[in-house]
Amino acid sequence: MFVCLSTAELTAAGWSSHQIDNALACCLRRVRSGRYLVKRQCQTPIHEHIALIAGSDRTHLPVETAGMRKRDEDLRILVRSYVGDLPPGATLSHRSALIVHGLPIPYFDRDESIVAEVVHPTHGVRRNTLLMRRRDYGSAEVCEIDGARATTLLRTLADIARDYPLAFAVAVIDAAIHTSLVTLPLVREYCEAHPVRTRQRRVDRVLGLADGRRESIAESICAVRFVEFSIPGFEPQVTIRDENGNFVARTDFANRRAKTVAEFDGAGKYHLPGRDPRRELELERQREYKLRNLGYSVFRLRWQDLFSADVFLRIRARVASTAGTTG
Template sequence: MHARHLPPSDLRCLPVAYPVTHQIEVVRPGVNRRFKSIHVRGNQIPQAHRATIGGAELTALERTLIDVARSYNLDVSVPMIDDALHRELTTRETILTTLAHCLEKRNGSKVRLAIGLADARRESPAEAVAAVRFNEHGITGLEPQVTVRADSLNRDIRVDFCHRRARLIIEIDGIGKLYLGSGVPRQELEAERRRLNRCRIPHRC
């Protein structure tokens, strides 16, 4: 019986920050082989780490997140863990419990780092990748999705990251924002420019 890794873009729609492989990964104990479109891993998968969805036996969500973190870079694994936590599909404690019962110990510290960097408050893969980059450069103290008070506007503004001591706000922008709201890129670009200008006005976070 084979246990297949859950395709990130399939059943649970875990985000893929950027393409890393075109191969489907399958698990077959005792066999390690690569084919053109399939990568067979010889891992031992406990029954508790398996799930059956649509008639196919897959690795359970927590085990999938762990296996991705074990095999790929942080900027691939952290967005997936963030998304699963944000959507309340699992918890950090459940993932750590699953990790403790994995027979495979390869890259354990890398997996724990990915779990430690994950944060349910982040709302997009881009924010998760930014958090990974902050960590790589030793930047700490940035809180995700913070509501700040803009006194000059007499309103609250929610920002992607805020460093309270440094009074620094960081916004993560992507081209997708230009197609939200009105759906007219020119209008959305102008609206985003006005929002960023408001963020530059001194306020309390």
């Protein structure tokens, strides 16, 4: 895990404020006031204490430099910096709790500030690095994992469904179900037993769209886009066979009636360990030819397509154009 040290911890290790400032140009990074990330293992003799921590097998060092992965890493570091340093009565929640439970953060909005999230029974406030929501919670809705006090998984999923956009929330719950952390009936049972005063319809809609058959964040977001763009008939993980019953493909999404397939091109899809990228590309090309020979239209989506209308409008037009001929 990432290691964040407090000023008090560094002082107890014999460090002066001058040494801390010096290390900021070397092996430490200021995460927020009074909290420092161990960012690398250096060879400076007076930084031996940090070098020992950085060299531990238990220590994760930051590696990302740009983009959404960097923002994801920064949030994980920020959340770790609050472990043991939460305001009295506060509990990590929402995205911060997702991190504690080992679930992915589906995406970050453009120009969105990175903040740790907590719930507190009597106070709500927003600071530069912390968003505190005023929410009641019982002792049974709190757990501790690796020293981090967070809302339980079921409470976290309910909070995400209530407070985050539809695609984000569905992707989170799909991931929790697909990885067998929970079941959809269990999430529904929890939400029914803990109705909220506001946004209950939003929670109900998220639960109505969740489906653990989806195998990635991208597939979950894509499924929500089908609903938002009023594109009917698509099912996840559909096996396509030819007229002789021979296997042709297992698709991310297919509408058999409209003979339309939607596939997501994930980063690194053709660069998995032990696979030849050229061979994988050729197999993919042959697979697509077979689908087209069976009369299927194949739409390939990239990550950025999930956040624009173009491809989904074309898919909708394709499905609409087949409605009269297949009915």
